[in-house]
Amino acid sequence: RSLSEAMSxxxxxxxxxxxxxKKRTTIKSNDYSDTLGVVNSDLRAILDYDVDMTKDIISRERQWRT
Known part of the structure; x- marks a missing residue:
């Protein structure tokens, strides 16, 4: 039996x-966010800021003679 025969x-x-x-109201999961909801570009910006801060701190450290 086909579907058209079984139902109107x-x-x-x-x-x-x-x-x-239902498809319109469900939240689509994308590959760009992790389980915390941080988007990949946001994560990149956070990491860039962290790298910049680390470089700044290291540049201000006192260099001891060896």
Whole structure:
């Protein structure tokens, strides 16, 4: 039996509409964010800032003679 024989056209259309409505309201997971919700570009900016701060701290350290 085909689907059109088992259900009416209206019933099939209602199921399709319900599925599309559900699809629109669900949150899509993307590969650009991790479990904390930090986007990859935000993470890159945080890491760049951290590297800059570390370089600044190291440059101000007193250099002892060896």
């Amino acid at each position: 056209v209206e019933k099939i259309a209602a199921i399709k509409a319900k599925r599309l409505a």
